[in-house]
Amino acid sequence: MTLSTVDEDGIPDARILIVKKITDNHWYFATSAESKKGMQLKKAISLDFLERSxxxxxxxxxxxxxxxxxxxxxxxxxxxxxxxxIQLQPELISPDWRLYAVLANEVEFWQADPKRKHTRVKYYCKRNQWEHCLLWP
Known part of the structure; x- marks a missing residue:
């Protein structure tokens, strides 16, 4: 997924992240609170940390x-x-680790094509049900 935030000057900052989990219309990703995006987001959930290898x-x-x-x-x-x-303290959680959830109502996936005939699929939540449609390239 692409996450866009803004820095302290209001300048947009975007990066690609790994989606950890999707439940209903919440899309979860995790990061360090000390990273650039972590400092820009400032919210925390750390249960995800113990599920990691x-x-x-x-x-x-x-x-x-x-x-x-x-x-x-x-x-x-x-x-x-x-x-x-970690072996000595199995419940150890990094104080900087955060799990974030993005509440999504609309998501687009696309697959690039060298001739620009991209395959695009839009998913959108309508009356608490996810529906999808194809989009023109």
Whole structure:
């Protein structure tokens, strides 16, 4: 999914995210509260964190997303320490982790075509039921 937010100056900021789960018309994604998008969103749900694999949790506990990495070997050393932490504290949740839900009433999926004859499908919620239609390229 594409998430667009605005920074402190009101300048739009968009990025592609992984949709974690869809329930009814809520689309969930997760991120670090210390990331750019996390600071722009400022809401938290952390139950999602414990459902992640130990590897994914370890990476999140590092809290270094998008920061400069001086040497690649530092990642492995830091991940080993974070995994040890998780083994000692299985309920450990990164204080920076957040799960967000987007309430969607309309969603469009499209598949690109080199000749620009894109396949586009629009889903929309009408009377609490999801319906869909094709759109012209």
């Amino acid at each position: 130990d590897d994914a949790r370890a990476v999140a506990i590092l809290a270094k997303q998008s920061k400069v990495l001086p040497q690649l070997k530092e990642v492995e050393l830091a991940l080993e320490k974070a995994k040890e932490q």
